[in-house]
Amino acid sequence: MKVAKFGGSSLSNATQIKKVASIVQSDKDIKTIVVSAPGKRRDDDVKVTDMLIALCTNKIAGLDTEEALTEILMRYKSIVEELSIDSSLLDNFESILRDYLNTIEDNDYLLDALKSRGEDFNAQLISAYFNSLGISAKYVSPEEAGIRVTNTPANARLLPSSYDEINKLKDYPEDVLVIPGFYGIADNGNIVTFARGGSDITGAIIARGIGADIYENYTDESHIYAAHPGIIEEPYKIEEITYREMRELAYAGFGIFHDEALEPLYQEKIPVMIRNTNEPHIEGTKIVPERKLNPDIPVIGFSCDEGFTSISLHKYLLNKEIGFTRRILQILEDYQISYEHMPSGIDDISIIMRSNQFENNNSLDKIIEEIDLQLEPEWIEVEEDLSLLFIVGLGMARQIGIVSRVTAALAEEKVNIRMMNQGSTEYSMMFAIQTKDHEPSIRALFKEFF
């Protein structure tokens, strides 16, 4: 039994949805599909999720919402018309959006409720289309499926008790269930979305809940590559990658699969297949618990994510001051800021955080003031335009010379390494670099290792 998740690129228009129907028709093992909102049809297009966010932004700013609302409805209208399904669905979509805009007062919950409709409307129309083709299909909302989550807008976490309810999906008589991805329901009935790209998380949760043998993740690439295909022209195709390796690479920019989606699968050792809706005959990349290592290829991939800020401080005898790190972390906690890494020396320490946490507020300035006041460092330096470069591979463990190959390749490209970190397992290294060096670094490393 399989769960298949189709991403926005697989559902961006009627032509893509027809391909999805033929994949489902030709594989009787696919019992449940999880769908995203319509994605980009071309490079310069806008994802429906982003259109819904723009609608919400206009509402909150007190601007006109009619134009944004009409554009969203037009995206669905063109799909409904081309698939020749009941157009009364569209009236229903419109009244739901208007109802949310008029009745949800809290901005964070309004945003989540609106964002969730991208996948919800798509699931409804895909289920209607499947039935029109003679596929016995049923739309199942996350509420009905039992996806209960924490009441944390834009950052839902599954309540583990959900799995028992989700398991009951196996008892539905229909051949295919169609479930919208990206959101769940909090105990108070609020709609709460996962982080961006979170339909992968829903797919993984459903796969685990029903005990699927395999979770297929359909997208617009046939493989996971060793580096972003937008940077390297002919990247190395990864056939098998472990959950651990994928988690590191997904965390740092391999947008093809969400890093949080691995946790539910990892627990039950459910393998993931990355497959291409446009080339479904290709087997794709498999994410598995263990893989056979190739001694000639110690590194499996490089990824780099932009948008980090570091606060570095120096204080003589910092290493002797008990509670110094705890006090810094307490200040971050007071401002609800999470940190990603904390490289340190004997007299200095750096804290690396995602910069988007400081958007729309001046908490960075306040944190610095607070650190200055409470910890009295000799100096504090803030660097706002950092990227984190990850080099990952289980084959790197206990291999001599990997760091020297990495640093030599970066030095050749004149890349200044601002900070570095290697875990004791030795299968992942992190380098903080300036964002302008992102793409040259990936190209240099790819040349060195592949």
Ligand SMILES: Nc1ncnc2c1ncn2[C@@H]1O[C@H](COP(=O)(O)OP(=O)(O)O)[C@@H](O)[C@H]1O
């Ligand atoms: N290492 C990688 N291998 C393959 N694709 C990658 C990699 N890193 C980033 N990507 C990008 O991930 C995209 C697919 O993810 P996404 O846009 O979320 O798809 P979907 O809309 O199908 O969920 C690809 O188009 C590709 O540009």
Ligand SMILES: N[C@@H](CC(=O)OP(=O)(O)O)C(=O)O
């Ligand atoms: N539509 C949501 C969730 C998602 O997973 O989308 P996609 O499958 O297109 O990455 C987003 O854009 O964040």
